[in-house]
Amino acid sequence: MTTESAFETARAQLRKAVDQLGLSENDWQTLSTPRRILEVAVPLRRDNDKVEMYKGFRVQYSTTRGPSKGGVRFHPQIDLEETIALAMLMTWKCALTNLPFGGAKGGIAVDAQTLSERENERLTRRYTSEILPIIGPERDIPAPDIGTDERNMAWMMDTYSVNAGFSVPGVVTGKPIVLGGSIGRNSATGDGVAISTREALRIRGIDPVGATVAIQGFGKVGYWAAVALEAMGMKVVAVSDVNGAVIGFKNVAELWSHFLEHKNLDAPGTDRITNSELLHLDVDVLIPAALSDAITGQTASKIKAKIVVEGANAPTTPEGDAILNQNGVLVVPDILANSGGVIVSYFEWVQDKQNYPWNAEEVKTNLNSILMKAFHEVEQMATNRKVTWREAAHMLGVARVAQAHKLRGLYP
Ligand code: GLU
Numbered sequence: 001m002t003t004e005s006a007f008e009t010a011r012a013q014l015r016k017a018v019d020q021l022g023l024s025e026n027d028w029q030t031l032s033t034p035r036r037i038l039e040v041a042v043p044l045r046r047d048n049d050k051v052e053m054y055k056g057f058r059v060q061y062s063t064t065r066g067p068s069k070g071g072v073r074f075h076p077q078i079d080l081e082e083t084i085a086l087a088m089l090m091t092w093k094c095a096l097t098n099l100p101f102g103g104a105k106g107g108i109a110v111d112a113q114t115l116s117e118r119e120n121e122r123l124t125r126r127y128t129s130e131i132l133p134i135i136g137p138e139r140d141i142p143a144p145d146i147g148t149d150e151r152n153m154a155w156m157m158d159t160y161s162v163n164a165g166f167s168v169p170g171v172v173t174g175k176p177i178v179l180g181g182s183i184g185r186n187s188a189t190g191d192g193v194a195i196s197t198r199e200a201l202r203i204r205g206i207d208p209v210g211a212t213v214a215i216q217g218f219g220k221v222g223y224w225a226a227v228a229l230e231a232m233g234m235k236v237v238a239v240s241d242v243n244g245a246v247i248g249f250k251n252v253a254e255l256w257s258h259f260l261e262h263k264n265l266d267a268p269g270t271d272r273i274t275n276s277e278l279l280h281l282d283v284d285v286l287i288p289a290a291l292s293d294a295i296t297g298q299t300a301s302k303i304k305a306k307i308v309v310e311g312a313n314a315p316t317t318p319e320g321d322a323i324l325n326q327n328g329v330l331v332v333p334d335i336l337a338n339s340g341g342v343i344v345s346y347f348e349w350v351q352d353k354q355n356y357p358w359n360a361e362e363v364k365t366n367l368n369s370i371l372m373k374a375f376h377e378v379e380q381m382a383t384n385r386k387v388t389w390r391e392a393a394h395m396l397g398v399a400r401v402a403q404a405h406k407l408r409g410l411y412p
Contacts, residue, residue: 067138196375199372216239343370347363
């Protein structure tokens, strides 16, 4: 089986949206070209004094609707093409949710798990200093992604600020709250996944209370989604991490406290299943919240869930997507389902600009209203134009960027 690369997939999705919207060849040219690409070498002195070189990237796919925005990923397999694809997805995600941002993505091809805390800090600081000329609160605002968290954001903020000569909290989002981070940013992506799940169940006529959910991934997205889903009355029946999946736990809180103590998911009462068994459980909702390409041409046909809510970025290959659509599975696409993270990043940036922190209620209310608006727009577009939810979401995002291009015009 051949699976297309994330880059080819993202371009094909854009081509389709351009065609479905009836945009011109000129529009295709402006929309399909990443605006700024920086590849840097990031030297790291390991704790044993050995020097190693890593590849780092920052791609600013679009700045048409505002400063570019997107995460920094530490993962051994990332390369430039994947980073461009993810930066492109961020562009449509920010436009779909009407945030005043373009799209970006960055990262280092490194396995963060192999680094000591000190090594991670040195690598993060050096990467920040290499991309320093192109980032900033008015230019491009990084955030956490796979393999990075609020510690990395604190180091990035500090490195930028030390070079500026004063404190610049708005240069990154997803920071610790004491450094200007937002209440609710940690759980935001998971909260958004849960809101999307609740709404998708409503559309399918399934009562959220008691609805069953399987989650692939128990990290920053999967864990917080599980907590929020349970609070909404749903039953999380299975979760997985890199070492495999479990069923039979009493509730998420108990599983999490076992995980924190023992670093595994084998809480009392649980049974092991394989990752593939998790994907094919007879549940109402399946949430892929780990890496890309989880649902493929091979795994999609056996999926029994009625709804797939994409917590991860690009978790479904085009072949997998086609099979899910054929089988009548409602797929809530990544750029909608996981947009809670960047929505609360936007709140963090606004709070930093105003030096005025919001309370938890304000964050929650505004997240819900922005996400619900996008959700209903996608639902309407999908119904009116008889397209899939993924196509509808891309059409909405791409149309807004195309319109902004037109209104700004071409310089010179
Ligand atoms: N990395 C997250 C995403 O893919 C968040 C990006 C951000 O907050 O800027 O949406």
